[in-house]
Amino acid sequence: MKTNISEPLRAPAVTEPGASRRSSRRVNLGHLLLHICLIVLGLSFLVPLLWVLVTSLKTAGQVFVVPVEWLPRTPQWSNYREIFEILPLTAFIRNSAIVTVLGTLGSVLSATLVGYSLARLRWPGRDAVFALLIATLMLPGVVTLIPTFILFRSLGWLDTFLPLVVPSWFGGAFYIFLMRQFMQGIPYELEEAARIDGASSIRILFQIIAPLCGPAIATVAIFSFLAHYNDFLGPLLYLSTNEKFTLPLGLFWYQGRYGNSWHLVMAASTVAIAPVIVLFFAAQRYFIRGIAMTGLAGR
């Protein structure tokens, strides 16, 4: 963050370190110990998630049995049918989908546009704008919590999705930063030729540059997806009608109200957690690379 900040991002190599050392085939005592430690730690990281899944398949009575039954004898799949009946869960899913898709779309488009401007167009004031970007990256958002609420309230946006979606269309500093770092690594020759042929900036961006930014776009999309999908404070502040709740807010509301039916709360939690787990396994590569990119971008 201190030096090198304007240098293009080195794509970090995340996979396969020490591949050269793989030749030693004999059983390595150190590695064995390491595996034991990692398995114990790994299990303790998994326990909470397994607990959700297992509890969601129990009857109300089985939940409180001590010691914990880790394999319910007769999985109660009907719990899932039940929560869809007693909760407007379909509406929660739809609301989360709307907010997440519209918010992510806005983040990606605005970050691509602004990132391109900062990475590849030459204009007076650009460096100052980039400095501003870095500054907002580190500003604590808490200071805008109250006034932004009052702003949206005076616009009549309370109990709509607009406060959750519209800000993303103005570009998140972090997403812009990622796009800009990535775009700086693309050779200029590609763009020069098109510019001499008289192509407009917007055409160059969407026909030449953006198609080369797949990994960066995927990273921004994933981070933005997670941020919108997992957001709790936003929906808590702005949504008040039940039918407009997103999944996290709906889950909170439900556990506050029917908190004793833990098997059902856990079934609802499973429904809320499942999409991010699916997303992770579908796009694992981009997750890992994206996070690695953020960390090394500060160098």
Add this chain to the structure above:
Amino acid sequence: MVTAARRERRSSGVQRAEWRDGWLFASPFLLGVLIFWVGPMLYSLYLVTQEWDMLGPPRFVGLGNIRQAIEDPLVWKALGNTAYYTFIGVPLQLAVALLLALALNQAIRGRSIYRTIFYLPSITPAVASAVVWSQMFNADFGVLNNILRMFGFQPVKWLFDPEIAKPAFILMSLWAIGPQMVIFLAGLQNIPAELLEASSLDGAGSWQRFRSITLPLLSPVVFFNLVIGIIGSLQVFTAAFVLTSGGPQNATLFMVLYIYLQGFRQFQMGYAATLAWMLFWIIMFFTFLQFRVANRWVYYETQV
């Protein structure tokens, strides 16, 4: 001659177009800064001088909100709790994340499986993980007390014990260190293997190698995780809001939670804005402090 002049004119036209496009394309961000940062911050400064419940008209109170904040014991309680959670929690998070990254940086089988397992909790929606942890911490049938009993220890009241509640939150935060771990891992993999090999040829043990090569080369990444971790941790909200609402005996009343309660439960918008400004300056202070101290311990390759 004529063509050269024409090219000149054309290129200055192209340049003008580039200037225009540059500003135009950057305008969403600039507008965003005005609408979502500059405007709200100015308005919030105004709110500091007002008492306003959002129903009647705001009333000017001058420095009243600030005086109230200084005299409010809950503010100091909340700041203390937040400091405890941050300055004990973040170093622990970084230590565990670094240990995991070091382990996963070894050439062992199943690295990507381990990495997935350690990473997954961090993408779980905060509300869902809070709900899950309320069960882990449950005094009667929770998993943690089950384990304690199994090893013959007394069960703990976790979130209902004012002494244990904050450590319990820190324990829970350790569950979500996936991103820090992945960032450390990427940093470790950027360290040239030749350097490590050269030093082991010189007879350095693995601890010495870690101290004198790995850690200095990793320091920019440690710095990044530290800065981001402290900024985030000082603004902790969701877990406390869902799990304890600040209890027991305000032991988990963190600053953003207190701001939320003042603003959206008590409708003291002026007071809440004042508290937000307080936290803002505290966070800015610690961020600047870290940048000031950074050149004493953060090592950048370009400095060689």
